[in-house]
Amino acid sequence: MSLLSARGVVKRYGGLTAVDNVTVDIAQGELVGLIGPNGSGKTTLLNILSGHAQPDAGEILLDGKPCQGLKPEQLAHLGVMRMFQLTRVFRRMNVVDNLLVAGRALGLDAQAALTRASELIDELRLGVVRHLDAGQLSGGQMKLLEFGLCFMVPPKVALLDEPFAAVHPTMKEIMGEFIKSRHANGQTFILVSHDMPVVVELCPRAVCMNAGAVIADASTRDVLNNAQVIEAYLGGHAA
Ligand SMILES: Nc1ncnc2c1ncn2[C@@H]1O[C@H](COP(=O)(O)OP(=O)(O)O)[C@@H](O)[C@H]1O
Ligand SMILES: [Mg+2]
Structure with a gap:
């Protein structure tokens, strides 16, 4: 059974179909790269998986149970954790306290939160x-x-939306190592990234979207060599 599935998911904004009949299955322990040109629907799909947007059609299954309609906090408690393209932290709170607040919100006691934060x-x-x-x-x-906030209690699945974008190479390396070592320990991820070398290095499997639809879902090498995928990147808005 898949850990997380989207079945025939559709999301429309006015006349625009941002997510067009998407079906994807993510198994426990997978690290799946989600790629595609700008505007192809990647963030919208993550929003639907994390409860930040509701699908117009289709369903989301977590551990085989339908979970569309749940709020982001409810899904976070069930283990679906989302990182945003634009970071959300408490800016006027220090690093340790940000982590402690996240840990307490996820149900850790004070001591456990301190230990995890350190x-x-x-x-x-x-x-x-x-x-x-x-x-x-x-x-x-x-x-x-x-990343720390998302992993105070390791989620069942972490949804990462372009974590490497506009980040110093040293930080990128730390993030890459973090993802790699967690994945080696069985952590499940969906990673949206435009950084193809990183996707190739980290993700055994990739899913490519274009104009809201999944156009390829296979090993990352095969997806990047897929003619439709190449066409999508060349034909559309530059990634
Ligand atoms: N809240 C929204 N309202 C209207 N249109 C939206 C909204 N969110 C996304 N879109 C549109 O949906 C399409 C897919 O966007 P998005 O999921 O952000 O793509 P990506 O993350 O692949 O760049 C784009 O055309 C975008 O303009
Ligand atoms: Mg996006």
Whole structure:
């Protein structure tokens, strides 16, 4: 059984079909790259999977159970955790407190939250900035903090929306290592990224969307060599 599935999912905005009859199955432990030109519906699909948008048709199954209609907080408690293209942190709260708040919200007790926060601060190399307000962090450090927020309680599935975009290479490397080592330990991810070398390196499987529809779903190598995928990138708005 799949951990997370979209079945015939449709999302329309006025006359535009942002997600067009998408069916995707994600198994426990997979790290799936979600690619496609700008405007192809990747973020909208993640929004639907995380409860931030409701589909007009189709269903979402988590562990085989329909879960469309649930709110993002409810899905987070069920283990569907979302990272945004634009980072969401409490800017006037320091790094440690941001992590503690996230941990408490996910049901950790104070001691467990402190322990998890320290581990994540080490793993994400945020030690030197742990007492800075999140608003003072660089964009890349803020992204690292957001990884931390998502993993205070490791989710069943982490949905990452372009975590590497406009991030310093050092931070990108830390994120890549984080994803790789978590995946090696069985963590399930969907990773939206335009960074093809990173997708090739990290993701055994890729799903490519174009104009709202899935046009390829196979090994990452095969997807990147698929004629329709190449056409989508060349023909559409530059990625
Ligand atoms: N809230 C919204 N209202 C209207 N149109 C939207 C909204 N969200 C996304 N869209 C449109 O849906 C399409 C897919 O967008 P998006 O999912 O953000 O694509 P991607 O993440 O692949 O770049 C785009 O044409 C975008 O303009
Ligand atoms: Mg997007």
